[in-house]
Amino acid sequence: VMVTVSDNQAKSGDGGAIYHNSNQNLVLKNSTVAYNSGGNLNNALGALQIGNSLVANAAAGADCMGTITSSGYNLDSDGSCALNGEGDIASANPLLLALQDNGGLTLTREPGAGSPAINAGSPSDCPVLDQRYYSRPDRCDIGALESGGMPVQSGSIAFKQPVDMVRESAGVATITLTRSMGSDGPVSVHYQDDPFSVARSGFDFVDFDGVLEWADGEIGDKSFQIQILLDAQSERIEPLKIVLGNPGGGVAIGADRTMILNIVEDGIQFGELAFDSASYTVNENGGSLEVTVKRSNGDAGEVSVTYATADKEATAGKDYTAVSGTLRFADGETSKTINIPIMNDSEDESDETFVLQLSNVTGGAVEGAYNSAVVTIMDDDKTSSGGGTSGDDKADSSGDTTGTTSASSSKGGGGSMHLLLLVLMGSLFVRRRCADESA
Structure with a gap:
């Protein structure tokens, strides 16, 4: 069905394309048999039936030898097939073009312009596609190839x-x-x-x-x-x-x-695949986070699971690098890791989170308890703050006899030392004043 047999050779009269010598029936449909030396078809024994087929231009010998049965809509070029079925065309030149690549997997011969084979096929029994798997209309051409046929999407x-x-x-x-x-x-x-x-x-x-x-x-x-x-x-x-x-x-x-x-075997377990924790924390300047997927309650066979990240407050490409893929566990293997790059920035912001999700477990394994996990990125850009005034340390002392002194510093613990020094100086001042008055 739907073949092109062309440019073959055999001894004269033996049928250069097909020599049938069997009690079994041979059926040829939607095919082109042409330009074969030694004749095209030879039915020496049994039944040879053709339908919607083109038999033409034997290089030496006749198109047909022996008895050929027609099921209709055939064409032969020299009348030797004795076609007598509905739609048959005898003694007509099909104007076949050269044997060449017309698309498809094999070389074929296309009916040329004006060929009597064009649109002369069966009006009710045409295949949807020709030999090349190109489209055929409702009224197709006689032979294996559809002139003007278009490639189709067979999938x-x-x-x-x-x-x-x-x-x-x-x-x-x-x-x-x-x-x-x-x-x-x-x-x-x-x-x-x-x-x-x-x-x-x-x-x-x-x-x-x-x-x-x-x-x-x-x-x-x-x-x-x-x-x-x-x-x-x-x-x-x-x-x-x-x-x-x-x-x-x-x-x-x-x-x-x-x-x-x-x-x-019954009783063999493939295991459960899950993260080893429901949550993870990483510093913003940590560089990356390594997450472990564990296989528990069985380790038989090869199993796999897919993983992917998804944004929450944290944004892929800004706070972390999105990752996805498939983890494949060999027979007996119980642990795999996922590495997630973390991106540092200089923004003062709240801690942010994203999600890591497992799905599509294969090979007989199932999802474990932690099939998703929340990752928290801890910000490292918090603004420092302290009491006091900015600039140089300042001190103030009153000249009265109470010796009350105040001091402030914007430089942390240094203010305590300054305060002690000022208190000592104030005490010496008071004692000297009292000594002067006594004198």
Whole structure:
């Protein structure tokens, strides 16, 4: 279905493109067979049926040899196919252009301007796409290629979750694929287990392979199931690798073209992932803060968790550097750290906070108690203040006999020494005055 067979060679009369010698029926649809040496089609035995196909311009020999059955809307260039179905065109030159890259994955021949094959295909049985996965209108061209067809967005198919787990006792695992990035045309993909997986077919799971299909215009998820077998052996974790292949309809296989399903012995625990505290404090001039994520209550298998910061009073880019990413714990690993750069400034401001959040735990682990934490940045720019006047220390003493003295200083403890000195000087002044009066 939907192939171009061109510029091949065979002995005269053997069919340079297709030689059919079998009791099985052969059906050729929406295809172009042209410019083959030794004839194009040779049905030596059995039934060969063609529909909406173009057979033309054999380089040596005839277009058709043997009995050819038509299901309609075919074209041959020399009348040798004895076409007699609805919409068939016999003994007409399709004006094919050279074999070349017209888009798609293989070389093709496009009907040239004025070709009788253009818009002469079946009005009710045209595929949505041509061989290149280009669009076809309701009334398509005869052959594999649509003249004037446009590339379509068939999208891509990938595993929705590249790593997952199932308990041995669960009995069944459901695997989900998703189609995205386009929905043009019907598409399909094949899936199967990798025979080199640690998990063994017939012991840990029932062997499987199959095809999932999406209709034209359909996007989103499709699922299949794998039967899981319970055994008496102590095996902890056995990974099963699942692979995608053979995409059909022009769809691509996405980045997650393989997945690992961990088949886990009952009783094995993957652990809880959480911060080691609900709150952290860091000085503004501390440079950075290191936060620890702990894995507790189990350490089996590979697990992961994503993290990200979010503003509260503190602002990313001004007070701290925003961070985000994924922490991946290996089998048996119980601790990971996150480093957050802290930004210093000269502003006099209140203490400020931001949040660090965990999410998207995978691999069978779960979130622990502290899945979010508040970080407080302590300001280091507080204004210093003290009593007294500014400038040089000042002293004042009265000349009366009471000796009362006052002093003040803006330089902290220095004022006490000055006060003591002034008191002593005042006392000497009083004693000298009394001595003078006595004399």
